Every structure is written in structure tokens, then in C-alpha cells.
Amino acid sequence: MSSPSQESILTAAGRLFGERGYRAVTVRDIAAEAGVSAALVMKLFISKAKLFAAVQPDESLLTELTVPASELGGALVFRVLMRRERGMQEPWAMIPINVHDAPDPDASRNELRERYLGSIAKLIGDATPDRRYASTVTALMTGFGETVRTLGLFDGWDFDELVAYYGGIVQTQIDACTAAHS
Structure with missing residues (x-):
């Protein structure tokens, strides 16, 4: 404690x-x-x-998702927006900062890449050798988290509309992963 x-x-x-x-x-x-x-x-x-x-963000935000695979994109986006509304630290937005400003950027890059890609790959069932779907979902979420935090590009959007819109973009990669492994 x-x-x-x-x-x-x-x-x-x-x-x-x-x-x-x-x-x-x-x-x-x-x-x-x-x-x-x-x-x-x-x-x-x-x-x-x-x-x-x-103080590094905890990727439990990925492991604690208990929604059907068909709703994962929206659930990931929903969590980013809820953290923004609550003034909480945004793990996705912190990834670039944590790499660039780390005492050892190369080690930090490798550790964060493996942590996030591994978590997303497990979450969406990506068994491709290059984890291409997990890589794309990670890129989409990192960009979204950073954009929401730093640029405020989605300020003024209706919350539910944004979850549906951007969640749908993320969901296309999750669905593509599911289809590729069927």
C-alpha cells in the first residue's frame, strides 16, 4: 500500500x-x-x-475489456474519451512521449512496442507473424489518443457519434483480423 x-x-x-x-x-x-x-x-x-x-501508463486498459470482438473498436475509443472527460492520463498519447523522453529511448521503444502489440494481438486474436492487424490498431489508437490530448481535433463532436465513427475505423482492422483467421 x-x-x-x-x-x-x-x-x-x-x-x-x-x-x-x-x-x-x-x-x-x-x-x-x-x-x-x-x-x-x-x-x-x-x-x-x-x-x-x-508512472508509465498501464496497459490493463486492454486486458480488462470484456466486450464481444464486434464491439472492441468502439470500446477502445470509448475508453480514450472517458479518460479525457475525467482528466486522466492517456496511455495511448503517452507512448510517443515515453519513447522520445525516456532515459534509454531504444529500450523504451522496444519494451512499449512489445507490451502494446502483444496486448492488442492477444485481444484481437492476431496470429500473423508480423502482427499486422495489431500494429494497425495500435497505430490508430496511438494517433487517436495523441490527437484527442494534444490537438483537440475532435473537440465539439458528440461523444456517441465519435465513438461510432472512429470506433468503426478501428473495428475494420479488428474485423479484418477475424476474417483472416477464419
């Missing part, structure tokens, strides 16, 4: 890393935002790199 100090540090770090990126954020910045000392941040998390790793 984490302490209130740990939670405030994780919240502050997640927000600051998400806004500014890894390199632009200092331990002192995180400590000030969390209302604790930099020494406490270091005591609890050992290093800025370990704190960065601790």
Missing part, C-alpha cells in the same frame, strides 16, 4: 512528465508540485528514471 506522499509524488510526476517530457522535468519540480522534499522523492523512488518508470 502506498502512502499519501507516494501518491502525491506519482500524481505530480505523471502530470509533469506528460506535460513537459522526461528531460525537462527535475526531481525538484516533482517535489515542489507534490508538496514534499526532493530528498523524500529520491528516498522513495531512488532515481528520476525509476520514478518515470513508475
Whole structure:
């Protein structure tokens, strides 16, 4: 169980890393935002790199989906929009930031690629050697998450209309995967 100090540090770090990126954020910045000392941040998390790793988005957003395969596209889009409405961190939007600003971008790229592609491939049943359908769904969702977060291109759209519209685009790849494996 984490302490209130740990939670405030994780919240502050997640927000600051998400806004500014890894390199632009200092331990002192995180400590000030969390209302604790930099020494406490270091005591609890050992290093800025370990704190960065601790606030990485959780792909459980993929493993906890319990909808029929025919509704997965809409469910993925729905979750992005719900996180936006609740002001929560967006894992899909964080992928590019987490790679580019990681202490070791190549290792981060490989780890995130395997984590997301593996989760999506399992979710949609993609058994192709190159995981082509999982790759396309991952690309669509990463772009959508980043677009919603950064550019606000879908601001003003009706929530349900956007779920149906963009969810349908994602669903075409999921359906293509199902058809290819039938």
C-alpha cells in the first residue's frame, strides 16, 4: 500500500512528465508540485528514471475489456474519451512521449512496442507473424489518443457519434483480423 506522499509524488510526476517530457522535468519540480522534499522523492523512488518508470501508463486498459470482438473498436475509443472527460492520463498519447523522453529511448521503444502489440494481438486474436492487424490498431489508437490530448481535433463532436465513427475505423482492422483467421 502506498502512502499519501507516494501518491502525491506519482500524481505530480505523471502530470509533469506528460506535460513537459522526461528531460525537462527535475526531481525538484516533482517535489515542489507534490508538496514534499526532493530528498523524500529520491528516498522513495531512488532515481528520476525509476520514478518515470513508475508512472508509465498501464496497459490493463486492454486486458480488462470484456466486450464481444464486434464491439472492441468502439470500446477502445470509448475508453480514450472517458479518460479525457475525467482528466486522466492517456496511455495511448503517452507512448510517443515515453519513447522520445525516456532515459534509454531504444529500450523504451522496444519494451512499449512489445507490451502494446502483444496486448492488442492477444485481444484481437492476431496470429500473423508480423502482427499486422495489431500494429494497425495500435497505430490508430496511438494517433487517436495523441490527437484527442494534444490537438483537440475532435473537440465539439458528440461523444456517441465519435465513438461510432472512429470506433468503426478501428473495428475494420479488428474485423479484418477475424476474417483472416477464419
